[in-house]
Structures are given as C-alpha cells and as structure tokens.
Amino acid sequence: MQRTLLFETFRFSIIFLIIALTLVPTLWMVSMAFKPIQEWSASGGDLTWWPKNPTLDNFRFIFGESSSELIVALERGAGRPILASLLSATFGTLIAMVAGTTAAYGLSRFNSGRNLPLALIQLRLFPPMAVMIPVMIMWAFLGLTDTWWGLALIYGIVTLPFAFWLMKTFFDDMPREIEDAALVEGCSRFRVFLKITLPMMRPALASSALFVFILNWSDYLIALLLTTRDWVTIPVYMASLSSSMTGQLYGAKAALGLIAAIPPVVMGIAIQKHLVRGLTFGALKE
C-alpha cells in the first residue's frame, strides 16, 4: 500500500490513541503519587496533569506519618502489608513452580495420569467464591488464617494449574533426544532432570514464574477472605485507605500503587535476557 501522508497520519493517530488509553491512567497514578492533598482531592482546587508542588507526603503518609493537618496519621503503615504481599506471593510462586514443574515433567515424559492435566485446569473453571468458603473453614481450623504462610499455601495451590500447564507445554516441546543422550551417557533419570532438563528450561522457568508471581501479587479476593489484620496484603490494605473526613485517600493509594508496581517490573527486567532465546537453540541439527 502506498504510504500517503493521510494514511500515515491515520496510522499514528491509532497508535497514539492506544498508547494513550493504556499509559495515561498509569501516568495519572504516578503524577498523583507526588501531589499534595490540595492537588489530588477535588475539593482542594483544580486537577492538574503534573504536581504543582511535588512532594513525598503521600509516601510518608502510608508509612505512618502525616504532615497534613487535614488527615490524621494512619494507625498502621504500609510496611507490614508490603511484607505480607512479598512473602505470600514469593512463597506461593515457589510452591506452585516446584509442584507444577515436577508434575508437568512426570506427566509429559511418562504419559501417566491421562486425565489429570484436564482435571487440573478444570479446577480453575470453578467460581473462586465457591471454593473459598470451604478453604476459609479449613484454614481457620488449621490456624492458617491471617498468616502469610497460610496465604502462600493457598496461592501455591491456586496457581499450580497455571505453572503446570505452562511447564508441560515447554517440556512437551523439548526434543526427547537431548535427554536420551544424557541417559545413554550414564545419567539416571533424576540426574538428567537436574543437569540437563532444568538448566535448559531456565527461560521457561523464568517466564512461568513471572506469570505466576504476577497472578499471586495481584490477588485481592483470597487475601480479603483469609487475612484480617496482621497479614493483610497490599490490595486489601489499599482498599482500606480512606479517611472519614476526606473519603478515599487517592494520593496515598497512588503512592502505594507505585510501590506495588516495582516487584513485577524488576522481575520482568531481570528475566528479560533469558526470554529472548529459544530453548534448544543450537542443540539440534537444523
């Protein structure tokens, strides 16, 4: 097609629109995080794109210190919820990845448990609410309610099917002969898994882990039902950020949102270099 000026203009408008739709709300959050209360609360005056008087007040506020006479300092800072989110999401991811990867390897290589893969995905077809009530009862009985480890355990269980399915696809695509070669050259099956398969799967493990971590990190419902006070997570804590005088504390929420965005972004960047290369690049003839 001829790239006329009109066409180019049209193309870039569309691109611009899409970028705007996705990025502007994020920008708005970033900007709001640095605004003083007068600028982010509608009652305080006109809303502006950029903070006129940039400040770290919102960050100080969520960590328990208020510099504004308009809102009283929080009784509980965001430190504990951040820790709760980090611990539960990280260990939940660990549980899902360890169990999911080993299960996927077994089912991929030995073709056992014919219906198990499907059964695992069917777990996810259940409305979470229907499952959560029994879980709440069990967790209460086991003393796991309102603990980060209780949360990590349920996160691991809930995201296990995703870890399993992602890893199974990767294992299914890995050429058998590479493992066969190691078996012939003197390895036991377990050693093959440790020395050949896992190192080769590093990119697959990294991307699956990132995906599972993001799922866990952004959970709201489960944490809402299973934590009450000591170990509430960031999303639950964020929902509670309001004041009787000013209503929703948007500035504080924006600041917390910004902090919450850090771990997935950092993980994504750290993993990126593993993702660009194919798994078996160079192993085979073609």
Place this chain on the structure above:
Amino acid sequence: MASISFKNVSKRFGDNLALDNVSFEVKDNAFFCLFGPPLCGKSTILKIILGLIDPDEGEVLIDGRSVAGVAPAQRNIAMVFQNLALFPHMSAEQNVRFPLAERGVDPLEISNRVAEVAEKLNITHILSKPPSQLSGGERQRVAIARALVRDPNAYLMDDPISALDARLREQTRVELRRIQQELGKTLVYVTHDQEEAMSVADTMAIMEDGKIRQTGTPVDLYDSPNSTYVAKMLGSPAMNILPLDFAGKGKPISFSGNTPKTAISIGIRPEDLEIKLAKPSNGASVVNVEPLGSFTTLMLDTSGKQLLATLRGQTKIQTGDHVAIMVNPERAHFFDKSGAAAQAAG
C-alpha cells in the same frame, strides 16, 4: 567389543508397526550399516539397542546375553543421535567431557582424552563455543566426538554426517571407517545414502517399511539382490528392470541364455548394458546423453521403455543415434511375479 543381535523384534507405536519381525546379527568389531528410506525404522532399531525403547516382541542380545530390563546407562553403548542432541547450555568441550565426567573419570584423564578426540575430529579450535555458535558440520563433529570420547562396547551412529557437503562427507566417511578399524569396535551406522552405505559397511541391511529385506556384504547385495526392491536401492543410476519379453533373440535387448521358469522380469545394471551404434531397426534410440567425466550416462528408449546405460569415459554416441543393446547373461538378474529373485536353476 560386542556383538549385537536382534531376534524377531517387533515394535508398534499405536497402530503403526514400526518394526516387523526384525532379525539380524552384528558381529563383533564389524562396521554394520542400516540402510533404507525415511521412516523405515532405522532410528527405532538404534534406540532399541540403546534401551531407550523397549521392543514389544522379540529379543535383543548384546554379547549373547539378553539385555531386557538393562538401563541405557548400563549398556555401555555410545550414540550419535540423528538430530545430534547436543546439550545447548554447555560448551562444545563440556559436551564432549560429559560422558566421562558422568562416569567419574579422573579429571586429568578426561582432559587428555578430550584433547585427543578433539584433535582427531579437528574441533580443538571450537571447543569453547556453545553449540548455538557452531555450524552444522561442526555440531556434527562435536556430537561424534562426544560418542568417541569414551570406551564403550559399541558405537551407534544415526546418519551422523548428513549435514556436511558432498566432498566433506566423502572425506569424513573414510575417516570414520579408519577410526572404527583403529578402535576395533562394533559400529552400527545408519544412512540413507546408498553410496555411503556401500563404501563403509562390512555388512549392510537394507530395510523397507519396518522389515529387513536383505543382509549381506555390499558386494553380495549389489551382485545378488534378492528382490527388485533391493536391486533398485543399490547402485546409481538404478538397475533397469524390464518385462522379460524385452530381452532375447531378436528382441530390443539381445540376450542369449537360459531364463528361470518363474521369471517375469529382467534386471540389468546400467554398466552391464553393452551398447553399439546400429541401424534403426528394433534396437533403441538415444534420448539423452550426460557426459559426467569419468563415465557417460545414456538414456535409451526402446518401444516406449526407458533404459539407462553408463559407459566408461566419453563416447561418440549422440542424442538421436540408434543403438543395439546386448547383455552378458551372467550379468542379468531375474525376478518373479512377487518381485523376488527368480532362481536360475528352476
């Protein structure tokens, strides 16, 4: 130092009969070649020898002992896989070291052996690179080095030099033959290149569709194929196979000799056709001439049947010429209705 034998081995993958009652015997220290078209079951045979696949029926013996239930690592057989199967996360050197390191060989000894085999295969300069940075031919040599580095009972190679260009392939197969003799080890070698098979093998087996059609020395198979299939698989250009009524006194192919009673077709290798310029009568006409240097290929047409003939060196015969064709009865092959060799004694 191992003989390998298959006794009535069959293997199914679902409905697909990959190996159908296969029996053969590889003698100790032999260069044994499996030759056949794609998907005829060559790789499956090697994987059964290794213990990576269990046969459904039949028995596999290594050194006369059944190896049913023996793990691949315990069979002490080295393999070059068809797709090479290098370990992508290791350097070429780590790949070659791997078999020795896994067996707990002393590190100094490992280094010596790796250096030696790298020298032999001319890969010393690329040892530090990962497989992803090697060319196809280099990868193949690394894979061969990984197999040669240790001291197994037998080596298996699944089409190991197919990625090389024609000239390098010729050199490498000579080299492999020499290495095999030097090592004095049994080598089972898979190829789908008939010339390669014939040039290296002590004994070869020709396969079709999960079955072994004939086993013997290359010369035996070439001179006495037991079927039209085997006859056509060996030799280039392939054997001419014609209905029997094309050959005889006063026929397009002049032939005097007994023919077996059951024979319905005659097979003559292109180099066994004797060609003379002649008047246009009931001989053949020359359709095409390919001068290939050391020999010349003629395509002949006789009553609508095409024949290929090869002549040593160059020839004056040209396209459009008429020729008479003769065959030495001793060089003719006969086949019956089923395509099997017909016995002259009948």
